[in-house]
Amino acid sequence: MSDLISFIHRRSALMIGSLILLFVLLVWVSGSLARQVAYDRLQESAEAQLQRYTNSLEVTLSRYEFIPELLATNPLLRDFLQDKRDEYVSQRLNRFLEKMNEISNTSDVYLLDSRGTTVAASNWNLANTFIGNNYAFRPYFTQAMEGRAGRYYALGIASGKRGYYFSYPITDAEDIIGVVVIKISLRDIEFQWSNIRLPHEPELMVTDPDGITFISTRQQWLYHSLEPLNAEGWERIREERRYGEQSLGTLNARWVSLPESLQGSSAQMVLINQNRRSSPFLVNSYNMETAGWQVHLLSPTEPVRNQVLTTVIISAALYIIVVLLLLFLVERLRNVNRLRQAHDLLESRVVSRTADLSETNRRLLDEVEERQRTEQRLRQTQDELIQAAKLAVMGQMSAGINHELNQPLAAIRSYAENANKFLERGRELNARANLDEIVQLTSHMSKIVAQFKVFSRKSSGTRVSVSVNAALNAAINIIAPQLRQQHVQWHIEGQEQDLYVLGDMVRLEQVLVNLLSNALQAMESAECKSLNVRLFCDDESANQKVVIEVHDSGEGIEDALMERIFEPFFTTKGVTQGLGLGLSISHRIIESMQGNMIASNHPDGGAVFRIELQRSQAQQGSQIA
DSSP: OOOHHHHHHHHHHHHHHHHHHHHHHHHHHHHHHHHHHHHHHHHHHHHHHHHHHHHHHHHHTTTHHHHHHHHHHHHHHHHHHTTTTOOHHHHHHHHHHHHHHHTTOOSSSEEEESSSSSEEETTTTTTOOOOBBBTTHHHHHHHHHHHHHHHEEEETTTOOOEEEEEEEEEEEEEEEEEEEEEEEHHHHHHHHHHHHHHOOOEEEEEEEEEEEOEESSGGEEEEEEOOOOOOOHHHHHHHHHHTTTTOOOOOOOEEEOOOOGTTTTOOOOEEEEEEEEEEEEEEEEEETTTTEEEEEEEESSSHHHHHHHHHHHHHHHHHHHHHHHHHHHTTTTGHHHHHHHHHHHHHHHHHHHHHHHHHHHHHHHHHHHHHHHHHHHHHHHHHHHHHHEEEEEEHHHHHHHHHHHHHHHHHHHHHHHHHHHHHHTTOOOEEEEHHHHHHHHHHHHHHHHHHHHHSOOOOOOOOEEEEEEHHHHHHHHHHHHHHTTTTTTEEEESSOOEEEEEEOHHHHHHHOOOOHHHHHHHHHTTTSSSEEEEEEEEEEESSOOOEEEEEEESOOOOOGGGTTTTTTTTSSHHHGGSSSOOOHHHHHHHHHTTOOOEEEEESSSSEEEHHHHEBBBOOOOOOOO
16 A cells, blocks of 8 residues: 555656656747747847938938039139128128028038138028138048048037038139038937837937947937047047037947847847946947948847746746646536537627627718718818809899990990991091900900909819918909999008918908908998908017908997807898808808908997908919919
8 A cells, every 4th residue: 555655656746847847848948939039020120220210311411412512513602712802792692501501401501711711601690600710620621622522420619519511612623712511400310210219119329430429319328439439539539629528428338249049140239337237238230331420229138038038927827727727627527518518608699799899880980981971061062152152242243243344335336336337438547446446345344254254263272372462452353343333432551562371362352252242231321431451461479460351331230240240141131132151151261271250340430350361471383363
């Protein structure tokens, strides 16, 4: 009996020992494989990201490298270097460099003579202007004076800001008489990288030929080198005054061996002291030969450790689960049928729930499509309503159009009858004079019709630079027959300044015509009919706005109706004078152009409608009636 118990104990101990040995082996193998896979993925991701960032940096620099060469061909620079005493040319050159600096989005543009002294600069009107400073010690000057394009990174002597310099020689025959230089800010590059770079991604740093970091996603690494510099490097930096008074330091990085899976790759492993402990980074580097820089991507290896630890924990957990599951299956072999039934029931519930979710998703998609179609129909209906309102305004002005056209038609008939009589009597010169009058009258009639043809066209729907004066003149031309018919005295104030706004010409004309038509209707019963239109720019607002005010001499708007004046289908006119959509549509049009329309009563009587629109400085490509 004791032998049997001893055998059972030995067998149990052997089984437990085998399970423990298998457990240790599984953990070691899974950890090794996870470490190799994690490092391979980290290296692959780092190479792809490094390529993306270096491409971004090279593209950014390439956008500026041609500018100095282009400026060097400008005769204005060469002429000024030959005769620096012309004050008019000096001012003209400074303003030209200032304009080029704004257009090219550079930090500074300046001109050096053959001795390295700045004679013209884009910041000529600032307190820290470069004019008068000598930069002969800068390598970009010596490179350009040798007859080639120069490149250099340094802190600005006057501004103290980081920048990259491009230079190019200006020649007169075979002589180099000066150098044109542009400076771009490196903060823009860091800002672009911060937009491309996702949170918790590797750190980036760009080092100069001496290993000093001048661009970095981690600010505390700026102006530090990975390794201590030698005396020759310090002397070169001091002579070139590359970093001015900025203190330089070292990160005291320590290079360590790579994992076996990365042996033979171009990557390196480095330890950097931060927060009183050494953090390992996988370093991938790229040499920018043109600029003489090195771009380093430092990927922290902590995710690798976390991934290995996670894999080991999961492997151990799976191993324990498998062992426990096997034991559980042995113990629960008799309950297989019940477990199968429970499994089938669970699976049926999952299928049912999945079907319900699929049906709900389908209904949601149908609802989204229906809302999109409704929104599209709403926009189409709104455009058609605007066009209908425009045609309704034209219908209301039809009496004035008939009056404008009937007079030329009657005159044409009279001139034609007289021409026939002159021809019968052989008075050809008199007949030709009558025909010339007919031609002029038909030209006048075509101009009248053309105004309404332009007004009736549909809008493009895009916001561009629009001439307010042109839109107002077009609206006045359309409403002019009614103004004359009703004997209205009108005055336009502020037309001497040419104002532009961001909007749509056709819709702005429609709003102005509608406001002028409403003003005429409001003054039908007034004894003194006067219409005043005022244009001005509101400089006191945060964003400059162009204001259009239409003031009539009517009875004004009742205070009780003021809040409802822009509601659809609200009107105080008769049924034959409109449906109450004009002001509502006009208000919507101004809001669509990101403007504002306000109605009020004038202290001297009558109503005032005020339109505020965002001012546009750019006149190139603007819409003009």
